[in-house]
Amino acid sequence: MIRVLIVDDSPLIRRLLGGIFDAEGDFEVAFARDGQEALALLPAWKPDVVTLDVQMPNMDGLACLDRIMLEHPCPVVMVSSLTEAGADTTLEALDLGAVDYVPKPGGAISLKIEALAPLLVEKVRAAASARLPKSKRLRDRVRLRTGLDRPPPRPVAPSRPSGSGAGASSPAPGDGIVLVGASTGGPPALDALLMPLPASFPWPIVIAQHMPATFTGSLARRLDKLCAMPVSEVVGPTPLLPGHVYIGRGDADIILSARGTGTIALSAPSSPDYRWHPSVDRLVESAMAHREAARIVGILMTGMGNDGARSMTRLRAAGGRTLAEAEETAVVWGMPGELVKAGGAEIVAPLDRIAARLMDMVPSR
Incomplete structure (x- = not known):
């Protein structure tokens, strides 16, 4: 059985997503209404995959994802309308350690959930066997455990030489x-x-x-x-x-x-x-x-x-x-x-x- 923790503040979404996994027959599902509740469940329930909304009260999805990856690393699939409309948020989630994402349909989701189901199941199955790099955010985890909670600076790309923009000469024929x-x-x-x-x-x-x-x-x-x-x-x-x-x-x-x-x-x-x-x-x-x-x-x-x-x-x-x-x-x-x-x-x-x-x-x- 694949253990999935569904984190979403909407009772309707929790019910619909839970129904998708129940219909597969090889998933065991638990639910959390926000990030704080999810973090409280993680140590004992030990899910194989967490599906995580972004916009939630008390603790939003990105803050929860950050804590999950530092305290209880496991595969996370973002499931939120915001991850479709806000691509920067999705990339931030992937940078924090999320394995994948599924855009939640807009409008009447209860009418569109069937279209979402195959993609969601496929991605959660893949996430269940995903490998989280042991070095991913290792420095952050060490700093958290030692009380140094300020994250290290992001690397900065080397400066580009002048003339490297769109006006640069075209490659010669035969170039690779x-x-x-x-x-x-x-x-x-x-x-x-x-x-x-x-x-x-x-x-x-x-x-x-x-x-x-x-x-x-x-x-x-x-x-x-x-x-x-x-x-x-x-x-x-x-x-x-x-x-x-x-x-x-x-x-x-x-x-x-x-x-x-x-x-x-x-x-x-x-x-x-x-x-x-x-x-x-x-x-x-x-x-x-x-x-x-x-x-x-x-x-x-x-x-x-x-x-x-x-x-x-x-x-x-x-x-x-x-x-x-x-x-x-x-x-x-x-x-x-x-x-x-x-x-x-x-x-x-x-x-x-x-x-x-x-x-x-x-x-x-």
Whole structure:
């Protein structure tokens, strides 16, 4: 049985969410009306997963999440309308340690709960087997136990040299490209990948992170503040420049195409031929249609499912280079695990070594 603690101040929401899990037959459910009540239940009940609302009286969801991750670390899935409307709040929750999120439907939720149910169950099942990195917020936990409750400062990205913005020269024909795929646990993993890379990184990086459209713009802005390389969301035809990072718009697919002497990224309507969006498989396939495989590096990081495994296996067979996140650091070893099982991963590396391995793969300017 999977033990789930549902935390929400609405009696209706608690009843509806509880009904979803009861209908599955392999969940045991408990309820809390706010963050304080949830924290009181955690030590004795020991849930496998907590679903957590954001807006609640007494102690809101973010404050509760912060305490959970410091005092009783366990997988948390945010379930709130605010996480859909407020993408910054969702990213803050993921940064605090939440494994995933499910946007609560707006309007008459009792009429829309059936549409939410499959996604909620799928994500909670994945969260139940998720791996919380032992180092996640370790310093904060130590400081809490020693009475030093002031959190350490967030890292600041190195300053960018002048001239690194949109006016930079276009890459020469034949230059390479890095393609990155991620899903559950992806935003913090992208931090770990991108923050160590210098502004002088010689190739463009294109990312397909499974997310709704309301979140990917916020993700790009957040990464842009943290990274030495400029980061932007692709919403229209965008020429690819070296030393720039491009995030695919959510609820759509990001594909590459040739235009003139260069390569552009496009936001395309999501294709029903692919289950997850932005689709990693579709991104890689489009890149292989316009660039020789030897000039492509594919990186597959944490996420449930198998998106990207098929196309990156083909990429390696055609002479491209591929890298999969190791099981010991992936929150969910679905996507990278499938790549490894298919024999498509040239290199398997823990999260804190992926940036260094990428630098070894890519020739300097």
